[in-house]
Amino acid sequence: MVILMPENLNQKISQFIDNELDEVDALYLLKKMQIKPGLQGKLNRYQVIGQVIKGDIGIVPEADFVKRISLQIQQEPAYLLPKIKVEKMSYKKPVAIAASLFIVAIIAGHSVTDKAQPARVVSTLQVADNNKEVKKQEDKPLEVIAQKAISPQAIVKVSEDPLNKQISDYLQAHNGNLDTNNEPAFQPYARVSSYNQE
Amino acid sequence: MTQHSKYSEQLDDDLVARVQQGDKAAFDFLVIKYQHKIIQLVNSYIKDSSEAQDVAQEVFLKAYRAIGSFRGDAAFYTWLYRIAINTAKNYLLARSRRSSSYEVDIQDAEAIENAPQLQGMETPERHLLNEEIVDTIKIAIENLPEEMRIAIMLREFEGLSYEEIAVAMDCPVGTVRSRIFRAREAIDSKLNPLLEHGDFDA
Secondary structure, three states: OOOOOHHHHHHHHHHHHOOOOOHHHHHHHHHHHHHOHHHHHHHHHHHHHHHHHHOOOOOOOOOOHHHHHHHHHHOOOOOOOOOOOOOOOOOHHHHHHHHHHHHHHHHHHHHHHHHHOHHHHHHHHHOOOOOHHHHHHOOOOHHHHHHHOOOHHHHHHHHHOHHHHHHHHHHHHOOOOEEOOOOOOOOOOOEEOOOOOO | OOHHHHHHHHHHHHHHHHHHOOOHHHHHHHHHHHHHHHHHHHHOOOOOHHHHHHHHHHHHHHHHHHHHHOOOOOOHHHHHHHHHHHHHHHHHHHHHHHHOOOOOOHHHHHHHHHOHHHOOOOOHHHHHHHHHHHHHHHHHHHOOOHHHHHHHHHHHOOOOOHHHHHHHHOOOHHHHHHHHHHHHHHHHHHHHHHHHHOOOOO
8 A cells, every 4th residue: 555645645535525536545545534633624624615615504523523423432332233144064964965855765766666556556465365356456546445444443442332242343353454473474563454355 | 326436335335344343443434424414414404513513423323323224225325314314303303392382293394494493593603604614715716726716616516527527628537636636725725724713623
């Protein structure tokens, strides 16, 4: 930064009030004016001249005007802008997102495959079915099968009523659920539902 | 917007950002830059120069306290200008309530602009000094060399930029810059002794 002589500083003040000074020079000049009140006086007088030429009667700010405000502001708290939280991207976060997406992709992929091959699902259910008549239902989709399955809660409720014992016995006898334990060809405690029993 | 007013707004934005980050000294620069304009604006409502300066000081303090909410949607000076007008009107309303028996409706704040009795009167000494200042400046302008007089009149009265004045006067921009500065210096050499002996101490 070039050190300016007072004459040059006065010329800069003249340019400053005409908005003909670039930002860097303006800031430099303001810093100079902050430490040299004489320069502020020059600025104020130049501005009064301009006002009188325009036809207004101007008043010159008191010499300590800036200083008084500065002192009062020193006693004020700083009024800051609320800071925008910059979230630090933990290395765990992208890994977790990627893993979640991977799992969702696998599930979605399986779902699409399952819907595309309803016959295979039906054939799995066939294993648990004691009644061989299910073969004619092979083409029905999985949702229809699920709707037709008898819920175990309904069975329990009915069996609690002694008046309906006969019905309860009938339903239990025709329940398509099969509980297994260490049976060959079945997973432990797997429950498989069949459908459309008579 | 000219390139130079853009510089001025950029400087304001930069200073405001610094204040918003806790740099109180940057606010001093804004006060230096706008003190004259704000005092004149307040003085157009409140004729007493001493009161006008007190209210102008309040304007800057209010602006400082509110600067955290300034988002730069408007130019800083526009924002400051609004604070100044509101502060001056509120001051006049409060004063009128204190000094008069009749009530002034808050909605009638605009009417204050047309009510000189509410604006405060300048003292006779102040009036005399103002006249002396105006006469001194006018005489100094009349005594300026023609190129300087035309240059400063085009700038201050017509509001032309240095480039426009250079075109009008058919001379380089540097010459315009120099002529305007010399004109101001010549007028100031007559004005400064008057202010030093008046109640302004500028």
